[in-house]
Amino acid sequence: MTRAIQFAADQYRLPQDEVVVKSHHTDTNTGLTHVYLRQLHHGEEISNANMNVNIGPDGSILSYGSIFLNAPSGQHPITDTETSSEAELGFISAEVNPLDAVYTVLTHLGHPPKANRGGSSFLGNASTTRDRNFGNKPGSDRLAGPSPSHVFHRIPGTLGETQALRTHIISPSGDLEAVWEISVRTPNDWVNGHVSRRTGQLIALVSWKSHATYHVFPLGYGSPLAGTRSRLHDNQFEKAINETRGNNVYAQADVAGDGNWAAKKRPSGGGNRVFDFPVDLAKHPTGYQDAAVVNLFYWTNMAHDDNNFDKGGKRSDAMIAMAQSGDKTNNSSFYCPPDGVHPMMKIDPYTRTNPKRDGDFDSDLIIHEYSHGVTTRLTGGADNSNCLAVGEAKGLGEGWSDFFALLFKLKASDTRFTNYPIGAYASGSSEGIRSKLYSTSDEMNPHRYSYLNYPAWWEEHLAGEVWATMLYEVLWNVVEAAGFESNLNQVASVKGNVLMFKYILGGLKIQPCAPTFLTARDALVQAEEAIDGGKYRCAIWRGFAKRGLGTRATNALGIRINSYAVPSGCDI
Ligand SMILES: [Zn+2]
Incomplete structure (x- = not known):
């Protein structure tokens, strides 16, 4: 860890306290240690200044990749609206209000809050928690960043907490811009937006949603095309409690498409955990909803097990799997926030055939979506969900x-x-969706x-x-x-x-x-x-x-x- 920080500081002529470790991981397959770093500016993170350092078993640095900036005293020009003396004094009242920044992001997403803009007036019943510190536990290898944050609850049109972090971003021209980094979830998306603290302009927006809008559609070997369903006495179901809920996955149908997973009723296998529900594919998918949820639960657990020879993720955060998601058709999507927050998979009904087909019976779609979570979390470290976004x-x-x-x-x-x-x-096509x-x-x-x-x-x-x-x-x-x-x-x-x-x-x-x-x-x-x-x-x-x-x-x-x-x- 120290070695990686030292290396980064040397490469870019930075003081060591302007580099933090976001996450690290030693891979038992390769024997390599991966350290994921982020550059700070005046103690605040630069959101897109990432560096990964790959260290061999003998401590040698094998390779690294980075978009760090050279030290401001070096040749690289840095323009910054906030002088260090202002920051030191805490005198930054001229900057854009974080709520206005949230408003800007929501407006861009097509969800402008209905009430009047301005200060906190659009918040409705929202409540705020000011200046909460995120994750920066002293003595814990300086994991995560030091940025103070605002947390807003119950902003109209959003789900869960909305966070505003005080960070910087390197613009396409290579300049440094002070921004509010906003994380906000709406019923249809989950984004990380960067709004200038100087001008209020939206500078960058990353969606944590990966989606596949399938033009046509597939059949995997895990689909009705591969033959009749087998009644699985599989150990996957030992992971279920007595419903389709386990350590790794919570699976339920969401025909309403509201994303409110916790409130849904999940199929019950009873005390013996027999998850055997009828399927009549001649019917509309809602006619075999429980069987669809069970299939989705089975496949997502299996994908989880097969990824077990990778221990990249560090915290327990079961995936939320939504079967027969009603907010869209002919689509599947995956929302991948940073490690520690439940990721969510949504599988929709497909309307290209009559009767409709249920994507929950197509293992290709399930594995495809699940894999977005794996690749997003392993690239750039588990604490960074923005590395496969553009x-x-x-x-x-x-x-x-x-x-x-x-x-x-x-x-x-x-x-x-x-x-x-x-x-x-x-x-419904042997050509599939590609x-x-x-x-x-x-x-x-x-x-x-x-x-x-x-x-x-x-x-x-x-x-x-x-x-x-x-x-x-x-x-x-x-x-x-x-x-x-x-x-x-x-x-x-x-x-x-x-x-x-x-x-x-x-x-x-x-x-x-x-x-x-x-x-x-x-x-x-x-x-x-x-x-x-x-x-x-x-x-x-x-x-x-x-x-x-x-x-x-x-x-x-x-x-x-x-x-x-x-x-x-x-x-x-
Ligand atoms: Zn995809």
């Missing part, structure tokens, strides 16, 4: 989610010539790195297809070299699909906040090096190179150039 990083997030859905449904009889859709059941099937065939799926140069491919699900296609190529190279494991939960297995799972989880922790295709590729290569010492290095590079992300691939000012080159010694 640009290529957002596309990578969609790509991993599709890839994990593929990894879960792979069978021992599959080969590199097996093609897979995503979401075939819910969509533009192409996942395939190692160039004719079936020609996706290349350079596709990201086209504005249409900036849409995150399309960018995600490119990434997941690359990972599918890498997967088959590794599986052909190392074999296939039928039980993905076999942590000790050295078969290719389990290794690929470990490499990806390792890479998520190695890569910087806001990764790109290039840095995510490099992190995966580093994870393999840490786990298997380069044994499958060439298998990985050949997979990426086939799709244009070879060793000489570049992205100069948004112009991506394909490379089909592999490191020397990796040519076939």
